[in-house]
Amino acid sequence: MHCNVPSRPHYVFRVDCRLILLAVILAPAMARAESLELIRDANFANGFRLLSPEPGKREPTGDLKPANATGTPIWELAQWNSRHPLTETAFTNVETWLTVSNAAKWVRVGTGANAGCLELGMDSRPEYDSRPRKTPAEPWTHLLVQQNLPGCPPLTDVAAFRLKLEARLVENETFKPEGYSRDLHAAQFQVVLTIQNIRRDSPGQGDYLWFAVPLFDDRFDEPPRYVNRDYAVSQGKLIFNPGAAAFTSHRLRDGQWVRVDRDLRPLFIEALEEAWRRGYLQDSHHLADYRLTTINIGWEVPGLNRAAIKLREVSLRVERAVAGAGQTTPIDGAEFHVAATGNDVDAGTKSHPFASLARARDAIRELKQQRGLPQGCVTIWVHPGEYPLAESFELTEADAGTADQPIVYRGIDRDGVHLVGGRALPAEAFAKVTDAETLDRLDPAARDNVLGASLPSLGITEYGAFPDQFSGAVPMPELFFNDQRMTLARWPNEDWAEFTQVLESGPAPWRDHASDQLGVFAYEGGRPARWLRAPGVWLQGYWCFDWSCETIRVQDIDTQEQRITLAKQHVYGLGSGNPGPRRFFAVNL
Numbered sequence: 001m002h003c004n005v006p007s008r009p010h011y012v013f014r015v016d017c018r019l020i021l022l023a024v025i026l027a028p029a030m031a032r033a034e035s036l037e038l039i040r041d042a043n044f045a046n047g048f049r050l051l052s053p054e055p056g057k058r059e060p061t062g063d064l065k066p067a068n069a070t071g072t073p074i075w076e077l078a079q080w081n082s083r084h085p086l087t088e089t090a091f092t093n094v095e096t097w098l099t100v101s102n103a104a105k106w107v108r109v110g111t112g113a114n115a116g117c118l119e120l121g122m123d124s125r126p127e128y129d130s131r132p133r134k135t136p137a138e139p140w141t142h143l144l145v146q147q148n149l150p151g152c153p154p155l156t157d158v159a160a161f162r163l164k165l166e167a168r169l170v171e172n173e174t175f176k177p178e179g180y181s182r183d184l185h186a187a188q189f190q191v192v193l194t195i196q197n198i199r200r201d202s203p204g205q206g207d208y209l210w211f212a213v214p215l216f217d218d219r220f221d222e223p224p225r226y227v228n229r230d231y232a233v234s235q236g237k238l239i240f241n242p243g244a245a246a247f248t249s250h251r252l253r254d255g256q257w258v259r260v261d262r263d264l265r266p267l268f269i270e271a272l273e274e275a276w277r278r279g280y281l282q283d284s285h286h287l288a289d290y291r292l293t294t295i296n297i298g299w300e301v302p303g304l305n306r307a308a309i310k311l312r313e314v315s316l317r318v319e320r321a322v323a324g325a326g327q328t329t330p331i332d333g334a335e336f337h338v339a340a341t342g343n344d345v346d347a348g349t350k351s352h353p354f355a356s357l358a359r360a361r362d363a364i365r366e367l368k369q370q371r372g373l374p375q376g377c378v379t380i381w382v383h384p385g386e387y388p389l390a391e392s393f394e395l396t397e398a399d400a401g402t403a404d405q406p407i408v409y410r411g412i413d414r415d416g417v418h419l420v421g422g423r424a425l426p427a428e429a430f431a432k433v434t435d436a437e438t439l440d441r442l443d444p445a446a447r448d449n450v451l452g453a454s455l456p457s458l459g460i461t462e463y464g465a466f467p468d469q470f471s472g473a474v475p476m477p478e479l480f481f482n483d484q485r486m487t488l489a490r491w492p493n494e495d496w497a498e499f500t501q502v503l504e505s506g507p508a509p510w511r512d513h514a515s516d517q518l519g520v521f522a523y524e525g526g527r528p529a530r531w532l533r534a535p536g537v538w539l540q541g542y543w544c545f546d547w548s549c550e551t552i553r554v555q556d557i558d559t560q561e562q563r564i565t566l567a568k569q570h571v572y573g574l575g576s577g578n579p580g581p582r583r584f585f586a587v588n589l
Contacts, residue, residue, distance in 0.1 A: 034319070034320045035317055035318070035319055035320075036151065036153075036317065036318040036320055037315060037316070037317050037318075038149045038151070038152055038292065038295075038316045038317070038318060039147070039149075039295065039314060039315060039316050040074045040147065041071075041073075041074040041075060041147075042116065042313075042314050042315060043115055043116040044075060044109045044116075044118050044145075045066065045068075045069060045070070045109075046065065046066075046069045046070065046071045046072060046073050046074060046075075047063060047064045047065035047066055047069055047073045047075070047091075047109070048063070048064045048065075048073050048075045048076060048077035048107070048145060049062075049063055049072075049073040049075070049076045049077065050062045050063065050064060050076075050077050050079075050085075050086065050087065050088060051076050051077065051078050051079070053079045053080055053081060053082040053083075053085045054080075055080045055081060055139070058076075060076075061087070061088070062087065062088030063088060064077065064086065064088065064089070064091065064100055064107070065091075066091055066098050066109065066111075067090070067091070074147050075145045075146065075147050076145070076146050076147060077107065077143075077144070077145055078142060078143075078144040078145075078146055078296065078298075079105070079141070079142060079143055079144075080139075080141070080142040080144075081139040081140060081141050081142065082104070082105075082127060082141045082142070082143075083104075083126070083127050083141075084102055084103060084104035084105065084126050084127060085105075086100055086101075086102060086105055086107065091109070093111075096110060096111050096112040096113055096114045097109070097110060097111070097114060097119075098110075098111060101121075103123065103126045104122065104123055104124065104125075104126045104127050104141075105121065105122050105123075105143050106119070106120075106121045106122075106308070107119070107120060107121075107143075108121075110312075116312050116313060116314075117310055117311065117312040118145070118310065118311045118312070118314075119170065119308055119309070119310045119311075120143055120145070120189075120297075120298050120299060120308065120309060120311075121143075121170075121171060121306075121307065121308030121309075122141070122143050122187070122299050122301050122305070122306070122307060122308070123305075123306040124141055124187070124301040124303065124304055124305050124306075125175065125304050125306070127141045127301075128304060130175075130177070130304065131177075131179070132177060132179045132180055132181075132184070132185055132303065132304055133184060133185065133302055133303075134179065135184075136184060136231065140300060140301060140302035141300075141301055142298065142299060142300050142301075143298050143299045143301075144296045144297065144298035144299070144300075145296065145297050145298055146294060146295060146296035146297070147294070147295060148293065148294055149291075149292050149293055149294060149295060149316075152291045152292045152293070152318065153291065153318060153320050154198075154287070154288045154289065154290060154291050155195075155265070155268060155269070155272075155287040155288070155290050155291065156287045156288040156334055156374060157288075157320055158265060158318050158319065158320055159265070159319045159320065160263040160265055160318070160319040161263060161264040161265045161268065161292070161316065161317075161318055161319075162261070162262070162263055162264075162315070162316070162317045162318075162319065163191070163213065163247075163260060163261075163262055163263075163264050163315070163316050164259075164260065164261050164313060164314070164315040164316075164317070165191070165259075165260050165311055165312070165313060165314045165315065166257050166258065166259050166260075166311070166312050166313050167189075167215050167216075167252055167257070167258050167260070167309055167310065167311050168252065168255070168256065168257045168258065168309065168310045169216060169252040169253060169255055169307070169308075169309055170255075170308045170309065170310055171306060171307050171308040172187075172218060172253070172305075172306075172307045173305065173306045173307065174187070174218050174303065174304070174305050175303075175304040175305065175306075176304075177304065180303075180304075182219055184302065184303075185302055185303030185304065186217060186218055186219050186301070186302055186303045186305075187216075187217070187218045187299065187300075187301045187303055187305035187307045188214070188216065188217045188218075188223070188299070188300045188301070189215050189216040189217075189252075189298065189299050189307075189309050190212045190213055190214045190215055190216075190223075190241075190297075190298075190300075191212070191213040191215065191295065191296075191297050192210055192211065192212050192213075192295070192296045192297075193210075193211045193212075193213075193264075193292050193294070193295050194208050194209075194210065194211075194292065194293045194294040194295075195208060195209050195211055195268055195271065195272065195290050195291075195292060195293075196208035196290065196291060196292075196293040197281065197283065197284050197289050197290055198289065198290070198291050198293065199284065199288075199289040199370075199371060201370070201371070202283055202284050202289060202370075203283045204281060204282070204283025204284055207237075207280075207281055207283065208237055208281075208293070209237050209238040209239070209240055209271060209272070209275050209280060209281065210230060210237055210238065210239045210240065211240050211241075211264075211267070211268065211271050212226075212239060212240065212241035213241075213247055213260065213264075214226075214241055214243065214244050215244065215252055215258075215260075215309070216252045216253070216307075216309060218303070218305060218307065221251055221253055222243070222244045222245060222251060223241075223243060223244040224243050224244075225241060225242055225243035225246075226239065226241040226243070227239065227240050227241065227274060237280065238271075238274070238275045238278065238280045238281075240270075240271035240274060240275070242267055242270070242271075246262070246267065247260045247262050248260050252309070268290075269287070269349060269350075269351075270351065272287070272290065272347070272349075273346075273347050273349050273351055273352045276346070276347045276352070277346065277347075277352060284370075285347045285348070285363075286334065286367060286370075286371075287334065287349075288334060288371070288374050289371075292316075295316065297311065297314070334364075334367060334373075334374050334378045334379075335378070335379045335380070335381060336348040336349075336353075336354065336360045336363055336364070336378075336379075336380050336381070337349060337350045337353035337354065337380075337381045337383065338353055338354045338355070338356065338357055338359075338360050338380060338381070338382045338383065338387075339353040339354075339355070339382075339383040339385060340355070340383070340384075340385025340386060340387060341353075341355075341385070342354050342355040343355050344356055344359040348360060348363050350381075353383065356387065357380070357382070357387065357393050357409070357419075358393060360380045360409075361380075361393075361395065361399055364378060364380075364399065364407060365398060365399065368398075373401060373402070373405040373407075374405070375404075375405065376405065377405070377406050377407075377408055378401060378405070378406070378407045378408070379408050379410055380407075380408065380409045380410065381410060381412055382409060382410065382411045382412065382417050383412050383413075383416075383417075384411075384412065384413040384416025384417055385416070385417065385418070386418045386420050387417070387418065387419050387420060388420050388421075388422075388423065388424075389419055389420065389421050393419070422477070422480065423458070423460055425453055425458060426458075429453040429454070429457075429458060430451040430452065430453045431451060431452065431453075432448075432450070432451060432452075433447075433450045433451065433452045437533065438452075440533065441530055441531075441533050441534060441589075463476065463477060464476050464477065466536065466538055466553070466588075468552070468553045468567050468568050469550065469551070469552050469553065469567075469568040470550070470551050471549065471550050471551070474488060474551070474587065474588075488587060488588055489588055489589055490585050490586060490587055490588070490589065491527060491585060491586040491589050492585060495585075496541075496583035496584060496585055497523070497583065497584055497585060497586075498581040498582065498583050499521045499522060499523055499524075499581075499582055499583075499584070500522075500581060500582070501521060501522040502519075502520075502521050502574045502575050502582075503520040503521060503522060503563055504517045504518065504519060504520040504574070505519060505573040505574045505575045506518055506519040506566075506569040506570060506573045506574060507569055507573055508544070508572060508573030508575060509572075509573075510544075510572055510573075510577065511575075513573065515573075518555065518565055518566055518567070518568070518569060519543065519552075519565070519566045519569060519570055519573065519574040520563055520564070520565045520566070520574075521563065521564060521574055521582075522561075522562055522563050523562055523563065523564055524562065526559075528557050528559065528562075528564065528586075529557075529559045530589075531554075531557060531586065531589060532557060532559070534589055536553065536588070537553070537554040537557070537586060537589065538551050538552065538553050538554065538586070538587040538588060539551065539552060539554060539564070539566070539584045539585070539586055539587065540584060540585055540587050541582065541583060541584030541585070542582060542583055542584075543570040543572065543573075543574050543575075543582060543584075544570060544572035544573055544574060544575050544576070544577040544582070545572060545577040545578055546577075546578055546580060548571070548572060550570055550571075551587060552566045552567065552568050552570065553566070553567040553568065554566060554567060555567035
């Protein structure tokens with residue numbers, strides 16, 4: 001009896017290539033801090049430019065200037081939706097305070113011992129005729145001082161944004177007539193900064209979010225976190241308010257001076273990441289495109305309240321990294337983060353990292369295409385974890401930096417980053433083999449000890465194929481268990497099977513033997529008879545010389561004559577090129 005053996009192998013395994021990601025360490029320029037105060041006229045000495053109370057116009061209507069002012073006002077006084085706005089008039093001087101007021105509002109600027117102090121107060125009852133607003137759509141009144149922040153560097157060039165101020169609640173009375181609702185009526189005092197996309201060639205140039213520092217809300221002992229759309233205007237922007245606890249552990253409600261001293265930069269990053277996650281500011285996810293452009297401080301009062309707060313020592317100072325010697329802070333022109341728990345649709349920041357190196361690479365390509373590499377180092381921080389690779393991670397000339405603008409892929413933990421070219425197979429995917437045809441091919445002693453897993457059910461469908469003839473390692477996926485490569489099934493399990501009788505050598509040029517025949521040899525024993533049911537049989541052997549090992553597919557097994565015909569000719573033919581028995585073992589059986 002004999003059988004032609006087809007060429008498709010049955011058992012397939014995965015490859016699990018564990019590589020440690022090595023940090024490419026390129027020395028970036030070192031840095032020192034350069035300080036820049038963003039707020040001009042912090043003492044309010046030149047007064048205020050009045051704006052029209054019509055929202056969105058920003059139309060000047062006059063000035064409120066102290067008699068001794070030496071320049072034009074830097075600060076604007078915004079009174080949006082006000083029926084009783086302050087108008088251009090002279091300050092009255094009472095002791096150490098310059099005051100402008102009407103029935104609904106007052107502004108007081110300190111002089112002498114109170115120099116640098118500002119008091120903003122509101123009594124909103126005249127604004128609403130003492131009747132509470134009925135719906136959220138009704139506008140509410142404001143009293144804000146605000147200014148532009150020219151010269152603010154992009155976020156990537158700033159080591160810290162240090163906000164300092166002291167605030168004190170000096171009046172606080174809430175009126176609760178019929179119709180009062182805690183959800184609709186309040187008096188809120190806050191510092192609001194605009195984080196804006198200022199890149200000229202960006203489709204999103206001018207787009208922004210509001211960043212709020214909540215100092216007082218009459219409904220709460222401590223104003224809570226609030227992140228939501230600004231519903232006061234159509235197509236509202238995101239308001240990001242991290243809550244008062246992010247800035248101070250003290251309460252203005254106690255009536256004492258409360259000090260705020262906080263680096264805002266980490267909170268700015270958090271605000272942008274949250275905006276991107278929620279679908280805002282989608283035209284740019286690059287920190288280098290964003291700057292602070294405005295600041296406003298003061299009241300929004302949608303309720304019936306009489307309240308006032310004093311401010312002093314207001315400062316917003318930028319600590320900017322600049323080139324210099326002897327320091328250890330790099331000028332990071334940009335940075336991205338990759339983590340095994342990340343998501344490639346996120347922004348690639350530390351708190352919202354990418355999931356793959358390929359996405360980080362593509363983000364840098366986008367960065368280069370949109371505005372070029374920033375000054376300093378572009379760093380891709382790779383967090384500890386396993387990163388499966390379905391295909392090679394390729395870097396080309398398009399991914400190169402320069403000596404002054406290097407691109408660095410760096411593992412945060414030098415021993416914790418693994419690039420895995422294989423697929424993890426869950427233990428529960430393996431079960432005892434019960435298929436009768438498969439069991440019939442196995443040694444009876446092994447049948448109860450063999451586990452199998454269905455790779456297609458795990459989404460693994462690309463296995464490659466055994467060539468008819470090859471040298472070296474089997475060109476197929478491999479299986480690893482506990483970081484150890486598993487031996488591909490073979491017979492015999494150890495050592496070699498031998499043959500001594502060559503029935504047809506095939507061509508043997510080393511001894512001037514020409515032939516167009518395939519190699520044929522005689523075997524002993526009954527084991528090859530089991531292979532007839534296998535979908536493919538390959539034999540690895542030293543067919544002629546002990547320095548030439550080759551794996552060749554079997555074309556035919558004749559169990560009656562006990563001979564095997566190989567499907568390809570061995571380059572040296574079958575035979576004894578040097579003393580010693582010729583030997584082989586069966587692969588994947």
